[in-house]
Amino acid sequence: xxxxxxxxxxxxxxxxxxxxxxxxxxxxxxxxxxxxxxxxxxxxxxxxxxxxxxxxxxxxxxxxxxxxxxxxxxxxxxxxxxxxxxxxxxxxxxxxxxxxxxxxxxxxxxxxxxxxxxxxxxxxxxxx
Numbered sequence: 001x002x003x004x005x006x007x008x009x010x011x012x013x014x015x016x017x018x019x020x021x022x023x024x025x026x027x028x029x030x031x032x033x034x035x036x037x038x039x040x041x042x043x044x045x046x047x048x049x050x051x052x053x054x055x056x057x058x059x060x061x062x063x064x065x066x067x068x069x070x071x072x073x074x075x076x077x078x079x080x081x082x083x084x085x086x087x088x089x090x091x092x093x094x095x096x097x098x099x100x101x102x103x104x105x106x107x108x109x110x111x112x113x114x115x116x117x118x119x120x121x122x123x124x125x126x127x128x
Contacts, residue, residue, distance in 0.1 A: 008080045008083060011076070011080055011099055012077065012080060014099075014103070015073050015076065015077055018069070018073055018106055019070065019073060021110075022066050022069055022070055022073075025062065025066055025113060026063070026066055028117070029059050029062060029063060032055070032059055032120060033056070033059060035124060035128070036052055036055060036056055036059075038128075039052055039127055039128070040052055042127075043127065048127055051123060051127075055120055055123070058116055058120075062112075062113055062116065065109055065112075069105075069106065069109065072102060073102075076098070076099065076102065079095060080095075083095075
């Protein structure tokens with residue numbers, strides 16, 4: 001059975017996709033924060049304000065996760081470039097394992113973020 005080769009360019013391509021997705025999330029969060037400001041100015045109900053605070057905190061947590069993911073991507077890109085400088089286009093097993101773990105982490109973060117968005121949109125539809 002032949003092993004599949006994974007090249008630096010394959011991982012680099014996936015990193016570029018992830019970066020675009022993370023930057024998009026950052027932009028969305030800015031938009032969501034604008035909605036929060038509108039609601040803070042509209043509502044005085046303590047229950048609603050507590051929910052607004054909850055979402056503000058969740059968006060902060062997401063921003064921190066995004067920054068961490070971007071940092072991890074950059075570190076992995078540095079590792080890939082080190083291999084490229086040595087003329088190694090095929091990565092070793094440990095680097096690929098780490099990339100797969102990172103891919104799983106990205107999938108998990110994607111689910112968390114999408115669930116937060118759905119929850120926030122339900123909230124907006126009720127209070128906007």
